[in-house]
Amino acid sequence: MLSRLRPPRRRGPTLWNDMPDPAYTRGAALPTLLAQRILVIDGAMGTQLQRHRLDEADFRGTRWRDHPKDLKGNNDLLVLTRPDIVRAIHDAYLAAGADIIETNTFGATRIAQEDYGLGPVAEEMNRAAARLARQAVDAASTPERPRFVAGALGPTPRTASISPDVNDPGARNVSFDELRDAYREQAQGLLDGGCDLFLVETIFDTLNAKAAIFALDELMDATGERLPVILSGTVTDASGRILSGQTVAAFWHSVRHARPLAVGLNCALGAALMRPYIEELSKVAADTWISCYPNAGLPNPMSETGFDETPPVTAGLLGEFARSGFLNIAGGCCGTTPEHIAAIAAAVSPYRPRSRRDPLFSTLVAA
Numbered sequence: 537m538l539s540r541l542r543p544p545r546r547r548g549p550t551l552w553n554d555m556p557d558p559a560y561t562r563g564a565a566l567p568t569l570l571a572q573r574i575l576v577i578d579g580a581m582g583t584q585l586q587r588h589r590l591d592e593a594d595f596r597g598t599r600w601r602d603h604p605k606d607l608k609g610n611n612d613l614l615v616l617t618r619p620d621i622v623r624a625i626h627d628a629y630l631a632a633g634a635d636i637i638e639t640n641t642f643g644a645t646r647i648a649q650e651d652y653g654l655g656p657v658a659e660e661m662n663r664a665a666a667r668l669a670r671q672a673v674d675a676a677s678t679p680e681r682p683r684f685v686a687g688a689l690g691p692t693p694r695t696a697s698i699s700p701d702v703n704d705p706g707a708r709n710v711s712f713d714e715l716r717d718a719y720r721e722q723a724q725g726l727l728d729g730g731c732d733l734f735l736v737e738t739i740f741d742t743l744n745a746k747a748a749i750f751a752l753d754e755l756m757d758a759t760g761e762r763l764p765v766i767l768s769g770t771v772t773d774a775s776g777r778i779l780s781g782q783t784v785a786a787f788w789h790s791v792r793h794a795r796p797l798a799v800g801l802n803c804a805l806g807a808a809l810m811r812p813y814i815e816e817l818s819k820v821a822a823d824t825w826i827s828c829y830p831n832a833g834l835p836n837p838m839s840e841t842g843f844d845e846t847p848p849v850t851a852g853l854l855g856e857f858a859r860s861g862f863l864n865i866a867g868g869c870c871g872t873t874p875e876h877i878a879a880i881a882a883a884v885s886p887y888r889p890r891s892r893r894d895p896l897f898s899t900l901v902a903a
């Protein structure tokens with residue numbers, strides 16, 4: 537009886553499905569690779585940096601020795617002041633089996649860097665971060681096993697659709713245009729530094745993500761470059777919504793026009809609690825690939841890395857997602873380490889990647 541309630545089957549491809557993948561000027565091998573196997577994205581940068589127990593002087597280097605604000609904790613600055621450490625972390629993730637390495641630029645927008653008095657350095661940080669990741673990836677890549685640099689664009693500490701003032705729901709501390717300008721500058725640095733794709737990640741406000749998408753479109757129109765884009769949202773509570781209030785299906789429908797290479801979820805609740813949402817997304821976003829890189833479980837302030845899940849636990853959960861046919865890209869977020877990524881790579885490798893429901897694309901791959 538329930539089957540009567542199902543919506544009618546879609547008849548034939550939609551206009552979207554009639555369109556081939558964009559002719560990417562970088563990362564052009566990614567669509568073919570994604571049809572062949574589940575790709576692995578790296579794990580946390582912050583967790584690895586913590587292990588080095590860096591102090592204020594490490595963050596400052598000589599260039600910012602006399603900077604008036606504290607810089608400890610500004611992880612993005614380390615691409616300029618401790619590039620040796622950031623490079624070693626990239627190398628460790630590549631050795632663990634990551635196909636895609638994220639630039640260390642989660643907070644490297646002018647908006648986020650203003651908190652440290654380093655807004656004007658944002659573009660330089662992104663360029664340096666992309667160069668570092670590029671060098672690591674080029675050293676690890678072979679013709680048989682290419683690796684890729686994902687230029688990471690984080691959510692910024694400001695949200696365009698949520699009030700920072702409980703007494704004034706209409707208040708905003710950032711505008712769409714300010715976000716767009718900051719993302720444009722960040723993306724320009726990442727592009728100049730040599731990234732292969734863009735990753736708009738940890739999206740908890742869809743309007744912020746839309747500003748990033750808009751900026752990326754403007755940049756690509758202006759430069760003639762066309763890079764794959766991955767959009768990764770964050771479900772922040774057990775109601776299955778991102779912070780700005782959308783379910784994952786609503787989130788997908790609001791960003792689908794960007795024709796991302798992949799859409800997915802990262803961070804937040806960890807894999808166990810993320811399962812229903814990644815399942816839903818893998819069904820609703822039928823015409824794109826799915827990425828998933830959760831935290832190592834729920835945060836635990838008592839644990840050394842802040843998270844409890846051991847590599848076998850996280851890898852077991854992602855392996856089950858792969859077996860269930862949800863995944864095209866798998867990896868880790870906060871609390872994950874190269875050991876987690878090696879375990880995840882091993883756990884997902886026996887399984888076929890989820891296939892897109894895209895008749896034309898399947899025909900092209902078969903040909």
Ligand SMILES: [Zn+2]
Nearest residue numbers: 803804869870
């Ligand atoms: Zn995270």
